[in-house]
Amino acid sequence: MAKLLRAAVLGPPGSGKGTICKRIAQSFGLQYLSSGHFLREGIAANTEAGVLAKTYIDRGMLVPDQVMTRLMLPKLEQLRNHSWLLDGFPRTLTQAQALNSLYQMDLVISLNIPYETLKERLSDRWVHPASGRVYNMGFNPPRVQGKDDITGEPLIQHDDDKPEALMARLRHYKELAKPVIDLYKSQGVLHSFSGTETDKIWPYINSLLSTKMHTQPSGAHPTQVP
Ligand SMILES: Nc1nc2c(ncn2[C@@H]2O[C@H](COP(=O)(O)OP(=O)(O)O)[C@@H](O)[C@H]2O)c(=O)[nH]1
Ligand SMILES: Nc1ncnc2c1ncn2[C@@H]1O[C@H](COP(=O)(O)OP(=O)(O)O)[C@@H](O)[C@H]1O
DSSP: OOOOOEEEEEOOTTSSHHHHHHHHHHHHOOEEEEHHHHHHHHHHTTOHHHHHHHHHHTTTOOOOHHHHHHHHHHHHHTTTTSOEEEESOOOSHHHHHHHHTTOOOSEEEEEEOOHHHHHHHHHTEEEETTTTEEEETTTBOOSSTTBOTTTOOBOBOOGGGSHHHHHHHHHHHHHHHHHHHHHHHHTTOEEEEEOSOHHHHHHHHHHHHHHHHTSOOTTSOOOOOO
Protein backbone atom coordinates (compact mmCIF):
# COMPACT_ATOMS: atom_id res chain seq x y z
CA MET A 1 0.00 0.00 0.00
CA ALA A 2 1.19 3.53 -0.72
CA LYS A 3 2.22 5.43 2.39
CA LEU A 4 0.21 8.38 3.74
CA LEU A 5 1.42 11.68 2.42
CA ARG A 6 1.18 14.99 4.25
CA ALA A 7 1.69 17.77 1.78
CA ALA A 8 1.18 21.51 1.37
CA VAL A 9 1.39 23.95 -1.50
CA LEU A 10 2.78 27.43 -0.72
CA GLY A 11 2.68 30.41 -3.01
CA PRO A 12 1.43 33.96 -3.30
CA PRO A 13 -2.20 34.72 -4.14
CA GLY A 14 -2.79 33.81 -7.76
CA SER A 15 0.24 31.52 -8.03
CA GLY A 16 -1.97 28.59 -8.98
CA LYS A 17 -2.14 26.77 -5.62
CA GLY A 18 -5.83 25.96 -6.02
CA THR A 19 -5.43 24.90 -9.65
CA ILE A 20 -2.46 22.65 -8.86
CA CYS A 21 -4.02 21.22 -5.69
CA LYS A 22 -7.13 20.21 -7.59
CA ARG A 23 -4.98 18.39 -10.16
CA ILE A 24 -2.98 16.65 -7.42
CA ALA A 25 -6.14 15.66 -5.54
CA GLN A 26 -7.69 14.29 -8.73
CA SER A 27 -4.61 12.40 -9.88
CA PHE A 28 -3.44 11.03 -6.54
CA GLY A 29 -6.58 10.90 -4.37
CA LEU A 30 -5.33 13.13 -1.56
CA GLN A 31 -7.86 14.99 0.58
CA TYR A 32 -7.66 18.61 -0.44
CA LEU A 33 -8.09 21.31 2.23
CA SER A 34 -8.16 24.95 1.20
CA SER A 35 -8.00 27.57 3.97
CA GLY A 36 -9.60 30.19 1.71
CA HIS A 37 -12.49 27.85 0.97
CA PHE A 38 -13.12 27.11 4.65
CA LEU A 39 -12.96 30.82 5.46
CA ARG A 40 -15.46 31.70 2.75
CA GLU A 41 -17.70 28.87 3.93
CA GLY A 42 -17.61 30.38 7.44
CA ILE A 43 -18.35 33.83 6.05
CA ALA A 44 -21.32 32.54 4.03
CA ALA A 45 -22.67 30.68 7.08
CA ASN A 46 -22.10 33.73 9.31
CA THR A 47 -20.12 31.75 11.88
CA GLU A 48 -18.24 33.69 14.57
CA ALA A 49 -14.90 32.87 12.93
CA GLY A 50 -16.34 33.78 9.51
CA VAL A 51 -17.56 37.21 10.58
CA LEU A 52 -14.21 37.95 12.22
CA ALA A 53 -12.23 36.64 9.24
CA LYS A 54 -14.17 38.82 6.81
CA THR A 55 -13.02 42.02 8.51
CA TYR A 56 -9.41 41.04 7.74
CA ILE A 57 -9.91 39.57 4.28
CA ASP A 58 -11.79 42.63 3.06
CA ARG A 59 -8.80 44.79 4.00
CA GLY A 60 -6.35 42.50 2.21
CA MET A 61 -4.98 41.27 5.53
CA LEU A 62 -4.27 37.80 6.84
CA VAL A 63 -6.65 36.29 9.34
CA PRO A 64 -5.02 35.99 12.83
CA ASP A 65 -2.98 32.84 13.41
CA GLN A 66 -5.12 31.59 16.26
CA VAL A 67 -8.30 31.77 14.19
CA MET A 68 -6.57 29.86 11.39
CA THR A 69 -5.09 27.10 13.52
CA ARG A 70 -8.45 26.60 15.29
CA LEU A 71 -10.09 26.33 11.90
CA MET A 72 -7.59 24.04 10.16
CA LEU A 73 -6.07 21.71 12.75
CA PRO A 74 -9.33 20.02 13.82
CA LYS A 75 -10.02 19.23 10.16
CA LEU A 76 -6.72 17.37 9.94
CA GLU A 77 -7.54 15.54 13.14
CA GLN A 78 -10.51 14.00 11.28
CA LEU A 79 -8.21 12.81 8.49
CA ARG A 80 -5.73 10.76 10.51
CA ASN A 81 -5.81 7.85 8.06
CA HIS A 82 -5.82 9.88 4.86
CA SER A 83 -3.20 11.52 2.75
CA TRP A 84 -3.88 15.24 2.66
CA LEU A 85 -2.87 18.33 0.84
CA LEU A 86 -3.07 21.85 2.26
CA ASP A 87 -3.68 24.93 0.15
CA GLY A 88 -3.22 28.32 1.82
CA PHE A 89 -2.18 26.94 5.21
CA PRO A 90 0.31 27.38 6.81
CA ARG A 91 0.93 30.96 5.75
CA THR A 92 2.97 32.23 8.70
CA LEU A 93 5.74 30.78 10.84
CA THR A 94 3.37 30.57 13.83
CA GLN A 95 0.91 28.50 11.77
CA ALA A 96 3.72 26.30 10.46
CA GLN A 97 5.00 25.68 13.99
CA ALA A 98 1.51 24.79 15.22
CA LEU A 99 1.15 22.34 12.34
CA ASN A 100 4.65 21.01 12.90
CA SER A 101 3.94 20.19 16.54
CA LEU A 102 1.26 17.74 15.35
CA TYR A 103 2.44 16.43 11.98
CA GLN A 104 5.73 15.93 10.20
CA MET A 105 5.24 17.20 6.66
CA ASP A 106 6.45 14.90 3.89
CA LEU A 107 6.32 17.32 1.00
CA VAL A 108 5.97 21.09 0.62
CA ILE A 109 5.68 22.63 -2.81
CA SER A 110 6.55 26.31 -3.19
CA LEU A 111 5.40 28.17 -6.30
CA ASN A 112 7.51 31.12 -7.51
CA ILE A 113 5.51 33.14 -9.98
CA PRO A 114 6.51 36.64 -11.21
CA TYR A 115 4.53 39.55 -9.80
CA GLU A 116 3.23 40.75 -13.19
CA THR A 117 1.82 37.29 -13.89
CA LEU A 118 0.04 37.24 -10.52
CA LYS A 119 -1.50 40.64 -11.14
CA GLU A 120 -2.81 39.64 -14.57
CA ARG A 121 -4.25 36.36 -13.34
CA LEU A 122 -6.05 37.71 -10.33
CA SER A 123 -7.67 40.60 -12.09
CA ASP A 124 -9.14 37.94 -14.41
CA ARG A 125 -10.19 35.44 -11.72
CA TRP A 126 -13.88 34.72 -11.27
CA VAL A 127 -15.35 32.14 -8.92
CA HIS A 128 -18.56 30.27 -8.26
CA PRO A 129 -18.94 31.03 -4.54
CA ALA A 130 -21.06 28.02 -3.56
CA SER A 131 -18.64 25.38 -4.94
CA GLY A 132 -15.33 27.29 -4.99
CA ARG A 133 -14.89 26.53 -8.74
CA VAL A 134 -12.37 28.99 -10.15
CA TYR A 135 -12.28 30.39 -13.68
CA ASN A 136 -9.92 32.66 -15.53
CA MET A 137 -11.25 34.59 -18.47
CA GLY A 138 -8.18 33.64 -20.55
CA PHE A 139 -6.81 30.39 -19.10
CA ASN A 140 -9.97 28.46 -18.24
CA PRO A 141 -13.02 30.49 -19.14
CA PRO A 142 -16.53 29.29 -18.28
CA ARG A 143 -18.51 27.85 -21.18
CA VAL A 144 -21.04 30.67 -20.89
CA GLN A 145 -19.60 34.03 -19.94
CA GLY A 146 -20.26 34.97 -16.30
CA LYS A 147 -21.93 31.62 -15.48
CA ASP A 148 -20.76 28.51 -13.61
CA ASP A 149 -20.36 25.48 -15.93
CA ILE A 150 -22.16 23.04 -13.67
CA THR A 151 -24.99 25.04 -12.09
CA GLY A 152 -25.31 27.98 -14.50
CA GLU A 153 -25.27 30.30 -11.47
CA PRO A 154 -23.55 33.69 -11.71
CA LEU A 155 -19.79 33.99 -11.12
CA ILE A 156 -18.39 36.69 -8.84
CA GLN A 157 -15.03 38.34 -8.28
CA HIS A 158 -13.65 38.19 -4.71
CA ASP A 159 -13.25 41.61 -3.13
CA ASP A 160 -9.69 40.62 -2.24
CA ASP A 161 -8.78 40.06 -5.91
CA LYS A 162 -9.55 43.70 -6.69
CA PRO A 163 -6.46 45.87 -7.21
CA GLU A 164 -6.54 47.81 -3.88
CA ALA A 165 -6.54 44.65 -1.75
CA LEU A 166 -4.22 42.79 -4.09
CA MET A 167 -1.10 44.92 -3.57
CA ALA A 168 -1.41 44.62 0.20
CA ARG A 169 -1.89 40.85 -0.03
CA LEU A 170 1.20 40.31 -2.15
CA ARG A 171 3.33 42.47 0.16
CA HIS A 172 2.16 40.59 3.23
CA TYR A 173 2.74 37.28 1.54
CA LYS A 174 6.38 38.00 0.80
CA GLU A 175 7.27 39.10 4.32
CA LEU A 176 5.58 36.19 6.02
CA ALA A 177 6.35 33.35 3.63
CA LYS A 178 10.13 33.50 3.90
CA PRO A 179 10.48 31.99 7.40
CA VAL A 180 7.90 29.30 6.50
CA ILE A 181 9.84 28.37 3.37
CA ASP A 182 13.09 28.38 5.37
CA LEU A 183 11.57 26.05 7.97
CA TYR A 184 10.56 23.47 5.37
CA LYS A 185 13.88 23.85 3.57
CA SER A 186 15.67 23.05 6.82
CA GLN A 187 13.50 19.94 7.19
CA GLY A 188 14.48 18.83 3.69
CA VAL A 189 10.89 18.64 2.41
CA LEU A 190 10.74 21.79 0.27
CA HIS A 191 10.47 21.64 -3.54
CA SER A 192 10.30 24.96 -5.41
CA PHE A 193 8.90 25.48 -8.90
CA SER A 194 9.21 28.65 -10.95
CA GLY A 195 7.41 29.73 -14.09
CA THR A 196 4.58 31.68 -15.59
CA GLU A 197 2.38 28.78 -16.71
CA THR A 198 0.72 26.14 -14.59
CA ASP A 199 0.61 23.70 -17.51
CA LYS A 200 4.41 23.81 -17.80
CA ILE A 201 5.00 23.39 -14.06
CA TRP A 202 2.42 20.63 -13.65
CA PRO A 203 4.37 17.73 -15.28
CA TYR A 204 7.23 18.25 -12.80
CA ILE A 205 4.88 18.30 -9.84
CA ASN A 206 3.07 15.27 -11.23
CA SER A 207 6.26 13.23 -11.41
CA LEU A 208 7.40 14.41 -7.96
CA LEU A 209 4.10 13.27 -6.48
CA SER A 210 4.30 9.93 -8.31
CA THR A 211 7.65 9.29 -6.67
CA LYS A 212 6.52 10.39 -3.21
CA MET A 213 3.26 8.46 -3.22
CA HIS A 214 5.18 5.27 -3.84
CA THR A 215 8.18 5.61 -1.56
CA GLN A 216 8.59 4.46 2.02
CA PRO A 217 9.53 6.92 4.79
CA SER A 218 13.22 7.82 4.66
CA GLY A 219 15.39 5.17 6.25
CA ALA A 220 12.95 2.37 5.44
CA HIS A 221 13.80 -0.32 2.94
CA PRO A 222 12.22 0.44 -0.44
CA THR A 223 9.57 -2.04 -1.54
CA GLN A 224 8.14 -2.76 -4.96
CA VAL A 225 4.72 -1.17 -5.51
CA PRO A 226 2.38 -3.17 -7.74
N1 LIG B 1 -3.31 32.62 -17.62
C1 LIG B 1 -3.14 31.68 -16.69
N2 LIG B 1 -3.97 31.63 -15.64
C2 LIG B 1 -3.77 30.66 -14.73
C3 LIG B 1 -2.73 29.71 -14.84
N3 LIG B 1 -2.80 28.88 -13.75
C4 LIG B 1 -3.84 29.31 -13.01
N4 LIG B 1 -4.44 30.37 -13.61
C5 LIG B 1 -5.59 31.16 -13.17
O1 LIG B 1 -5.05 32.13 -12.25
C6 LIG B 1 -5.97 32.37 -11.18
C7 LIG B 1 -5.29 32.02 -9.86
O2 LIG B 1 -5.12 30.62 -9.76
P1 LIG B 1 -5.51 29.86 -8.40
O3 LIG B 1 -5.28 28.41 -8.65
O4 LIG B 1 -6.84 30.30 -7.93
O5 LIG B 1 -4.33 30.45 -7.44
P2 LIG B 1 -4.17 30.57 -5.87
O6 LIG B 1 -4.65 31.92 -5.47
O7 LIG B 1 -2.70 30.41 -5.62
O8 LIG B 1 -4.98 29.44 -5.25
C8 LIG B 1 -7.21 31.52 -11.49
O9 LIG B 1 -8.13 32.34 -12.18
C9 LIG B 1 -6.67 30.40 -12.39
O10 LIG B 1 -7.66 29.88 -13.26
C10 LIG B 1 -1.86 29.78 -15.98
O11 LIG B 1 -0.92 29.02 -16.16
N5 LIG B 1 -2.11 30.79 -16.86
N1 LIG C 1 -3.51 30.47 6.40
C1 LIG C 1 -4.07 31.69 6.40
N2 LIG C 1 -3.71 32.60 7.33
C2 LIG C 1 -4.25 33.81 7.35
N3 LIG C 1 -5.17 34.24 6.47
C3 LIG C 1 -5.56 33.39 5.50
C4 LIG C 1 -5.03 32.07 5.42
N4 LIG C 1 -5.59 31.45 4.36
C5 LIG C 1 -6.43 32.33 3.80
N5 LIG C 1 -6.41 33.50 4.48
C6 LIG C 1 -7.19 34.72 4.18
O1 LIG C 1 -8.17 34.44 3.17
C7 LIG C 1 -7.91 35.17 1.96
C8 LIG C 1 -8.23 34.31 0.74
O2 LIG C 1 -7.43 33.17 0.76
P1 LIG C 1 -7.26 32.21 -0.50
O3 LIG C 1 -8.59 31.80 -0.98
O4 LIG C 1 -6.26 31.19 -0.11
O5 LIG C 1 -6.74 33.16 -1.63
P2 LIG C 1 -5.36 33.50 -2.22
O6 LIG C 1 -4.56 32.26 -2.40
O7 LIG C 1 -5.78 34.08 -3.51
O8 LIG C 1 -4.81 34.44 -1.20
C9 LIG C 1 -6.45 35.57 2.08
O9 LIG C 1 -6.15 36.71 1.33
C10 LIG C 1 -6.32 35.80 3.59
O10 LIG C 1 -6.85 37.06 3.97
